[in-house]
Amino acid sequence: MNSEYILETRQLDKYFGGLQALNKVDLTVKSGQLVSVIGPNGAGKTTLFNVISGNFHPDGGSVYFNGKDISRLSSSRLSQMGLARSFQITNIFDNLTVEENLRLAVQSRGASSFKMLTHYLSYSDYIDKASEISRVIGLEGKEKMIAKFLPHGDKRKLELGLVLALEPELLLLDEPTSGLSIEEIPSILEVIQRVKEDKNKTLILVEHKMDIVMKISDYIYVLHHGTIIAEGAPLEISENEQVQEAYLGGAV
Amino acid sequence: MAMNQVNLEEKMTGIPAALWRYKYGLILLVLFLIYPLVTPSIYHLSLLIEVFIFTVFAISYNLMLGYTGIISLGHALFFGMGGYVGGLLMVEADYPFLLIIPIIVLIAIALSVIIGFLTLRVRAIFFAMVTMAIATFFWIVAQRWTDMTGGDDGMGGIIPPDLLLPRENYYYFTLIFMVLAYLFFIRFVNSPTGRILEAIRENEERTRHLGYNVLNFKIIVIVIAGIMATLSGFFYTLSMRFLHPSYLDVDTTLDALLMTVIGGMGTITGPFIGAVVVKPLEHVMSTYTEHWLLIFGIIYVLIVLFLPKGLVPSLKDQADRLRLLGRKLLSKN
Numbered sequence: 320m321n322s323e324y325i326l327e328t329r330q331l332d333k334y335f336g337g338l339q340a341l342n343k344v345d346l347t348v349k350s351g352q353l354v355s356v357i358g359p360n361g362a363g364k365t366t367l368f369n370v371i372s373g374n375f376h377p378d379g380g381s382v383y384f385n386g387k388d389i390s391r392l393s394s395s396r397l398s399q400m401g402l403a404r405s406f407q408i409t410n411i412f413d414n415l416t417v418e419e420n421l422r423l424a425v426q427s428r429g430a431s432s433f434k435m436l437t438h439y440l441s442y443s444d445y446i447d448k449a450s451e452i453s454r455v456i457g458l459e460g461k462e463k464m465i466a467k468f469l470p471h472g473d474k475r476k477l478e479l480g481l482v483l484a485l486e487p488e489l490l491l492l493d494e495p496t497s498g499l500s501i502e503e504i505p506s507i508l509e510v511i512q513r514v515k516e517d518k519n520k521t522l523i524l525v526e527h528k529m530d531i532v533m534k535i536s537d538y539i540y541v542l543h544h545g546t547i548i549a550e551g552a553p554l555e556i557s558e559n560e561q562v563q564e565a566y567l568g569g570a571v
Numbered sequence: 572m573a574m575n576q577v578n579l580e581e582k583m584t585g586i587p588a589a590l591w592r593y594k595y596g597l598i599l600l601v602l603f604l605i606y607p608l609v610t611p612s613i614y615h616l617s618l619l620i621e622v623f624i625f626t627v628f629a630i631s632y633n634l635m636l637g638y639t640g641i642i643s644l645g646h647a648l649f650f651g652m653g654g655y656v657g658g659l660l661m662v663e664a665d666y667p668f669l670l671i672i673p674i675i676v677l678i679a680i681a682l683s684v685i686i687g688f689l690t691l692r693v694r695a696i697f698f699a700m701v702t703m704a705i706a707t708f709f710w711i712v713a714q715r716w717t718d719m720t721g722g723d724d725g726m727g728g729i730i731p732p733d734l735l736l737p738r739e740n741y742y743y744f745t746l747i748f749m750v751l752a753y754l755f756f757i758r759f760v761n762s763p764t765g766r767i768l769e770a771i772r773e774n775e776e777r778t779r780h781l782g783y784n785v786l787n788f789k790i791i792v793i794v795i796a797g798i799m800a801t802l803s804g805f806f807y808t809l810s811m812r813f814l815h816p817s818y819l820d821v822d823t824t825l826d827a828l829l830m831t832v833i834g835g836m837g838t839i840t841g842p843f844i845g846a847v848v849v850k851p852l853e854h855v856m857s858t859y860t861e862h863w864l865l866i867f868g869i870i871y872v873l874i875v876l877f878l879p880k881g882l883v884p885s886l887k888d889q890a891d892r893l894r895l896l897g898r899k900l901l902s903k904n
């Protein structure tokens with residue numbers, strides 16, 4: 320294994336019945352980079368995240384994280400190892416408060432999860448950390464709100480916050496700006512940018528907004544019908560004819 | 572005025588705050604403590620003993636269903652196992668009470684862990700079905716193995732140790748049992764582990780992605796629930812001084828389910844309220860009709876339809892709404 324890469328997929332296949340959602344996907348991500356995966360709806364981007372993050376196991380090929388084959392590991396194991404993801408369709412704890420959502424994420428990094436007789440609020444550092452995260456994602460003052468009553472944009476921020484709170488080495492973000500209003504996007508981008516500047520953190524981003532992708536990415540993969548049809552630096556991708564065709568042909 | 576009250580509560584910390592928070596529980600406890608001194612009715616003491624024991628049984632079910640979202644259709648298997656294994660060890664093997672308790676607890680742990688590992692990693696329905704199957708199997712054994720269990724005639728002569736022989740003493744014993752179970756229950760659900768259970772109930776997939784091994788936490792819960800139910804069954808058997816296959820049947824599981832739902836799933840007060848409502852009603856109704864379970868079924872459906880959070884939380888909602896309305900009426904603009 321080449322340890323230059325924090326993540327590597329080799330010949331990854333995933334089938335849903337007769338549909339091949341991933342077809343021999345080879346992807347490498349260098350540590351400290353921000354790599355984007357783009358492609359029209361239904362290209363297999365979310366499926367790729369699902370396979371990497373342990374939601375599904377691949378039907379063929381393997382995934383390596385820091386040189387270790389993780390193809391068969393569970394999502395909880397991967398999260399513990401420092402690989403965390405966000406979801407395109409918001410996947411938070413609806414009936415818990417913002418603070419409790421984040422606190423649960425922080426707690427999983429601590430050593431108290433099997434403490435059955437101490438009060439959870441006595442771990443005040445978890446709460447401090449949770450409110451720090453809520454400040455970072457722009458939810459300060461809303462800590463006591465029940466998550467399901469948040470406006471859509473705030474739910475997306477919380478979705479991202481749950482990943483940040485885990486302090487992972489590798490973050491997989493699935494359309495973090497989807498459904499956000501124009502005014503809300505810059506603050507989220509700023510958060511992503513700040514993670515990117517941390518040299519110990521690596522990001523894989525799925526994003527539809529091309530201006531963002533072109534500006535923020537170090538490297539881009541283009542997925543179409545489960546196959547990688549192009550890869551390269553932003554400039555190469557924007558000039559690639561095949562990519563433009565795929566987008567014109569495949570986009571809704 | 573409401574302001575002052577809030578301030579008072581906020582100012583108190585530590586033990587006074589805890590005492591204040593559970594003031595109604597403490598008042599009830601005092602009433603239960605003096606109750607045997609004022610009434611000579613063995614019937615009422617026995618009914619309360621039953622309420623105390625079934626409260627613990629309902630706590631155990633609430634931990635699974637209400638807090639973690641695990642459905643068991645055979646929770647009676649633990650209740651009945653505690654009764655049968657404990658009762659038979661006492662009568663047939665002459666084991667002392669204090670030795671029987673660790674034995675049945677160990678069996679409960681082993682059973683829960685095995686069932687948990689075999690079923691909880693698959694679909695949720697597996698756990699529900701397998702627990703039901705095992706409970707049914709135990710029930711058949713209890714029915715058929717007449718030499719040992721007396722079959723459908725049941726088996727008598729299961730006598731508590733001398734100290735617990737007087738009805739009042741057994742009453743206090745089960746009261747302590749309930750209080751201890753409640754103390755554990757309250758601490759447990761407010762612990763870091765307890766919060767993970769609620770996370771699992773709310774969103775199992777995300778809980779996994781936060782790095783929690785969901786299976787481990789589910790097994791912790793069913794082990795604890797299994798131990799509580801087993802002890803409940805044993806103490807119930809000692810209270811009745813009698814064993815019967817019905818301890819293992821569907822009605823017993825339904826009891827726990829009904830109490831949990833009626834009292835309010837995932838609430839602290841739920842199990843006690845559930846037991847207080849269901850047990851006496853069962854007694855009253857079973858003297859009038861054999862179809863009390865059917866009536867409970869109807870009550871259950873009505874509650875699920877109209878008071879989906881259970882009796883007490885729903886009433887509390889109503890009270891809060893009334894209070895708000897009152898405040899609105901009284902305020903100047």
Ligand SMILES: Nc1ncnc2c1ncn2[C@@H]1O[C@H](COP(=O)(O)OP(=O)(O)O)[C@@H](O)[C@H]1O
Binds near residue numbers: 362365367
């Ligand atoms: N769990 C699933 N079961 C069946 N088909 C799925 C599932 N997830 C995704 N698919 C299918 O796989 C293809 C790729 O989907 P997806 O990975 O969500 O695409 P993208 O995220 O690029 O829009 C689509 O045709 C989709 O319908």
Ligand SMILES: [Mg+2]
Binds near residue numbers: 364365366407
């Ligand atoms: Mg997608």
